[in-house]
Amino acid sequence: MDIIKNSLSDISLSSSSKTISGKAKSTQNMSFTKDRVREIERHNQLLLQRIMTSKPTLKTMPKSNAGPISTPVTNSSRTTSAAVNRKKKQRQIDIANQVLRKKLEKIERSRRIAW
Secondary structure, three states, X not given: OHHHHHHHHHHHHHHOOOEEOOEEOOOOOOOOOHHHHHHHXXXXXXXXXXHHHOOOOOOOOOOOOOOOOOOOOOXXXXXXXXXXXXXXXXXXXHHHHHHHHHXXXXXXXXXXXXX
């Protein structure tokens, strides 16, 4: 987070007009129009503010401060009983299909031998 804060201060300094010996320093952008550059800068500022206001995650937290974090179990991660029943029924169907396939293969082999 300190790196982002330092970057924020650097960006805010670079975005404001700096004066060198009393003259305003201006750079021309040959790729974008002035309106497009303003739009990009505004969008970048909004994104930076979002980053700054977001809560730190396990990836952004230092390892020394990262302790075990317990998260509540949400309903979206639990398997519903209907889903369990569908899987169970599908397994039964698969097993029955395998038995039928083996029987048919056995019959087919016996017919080949008889002909």
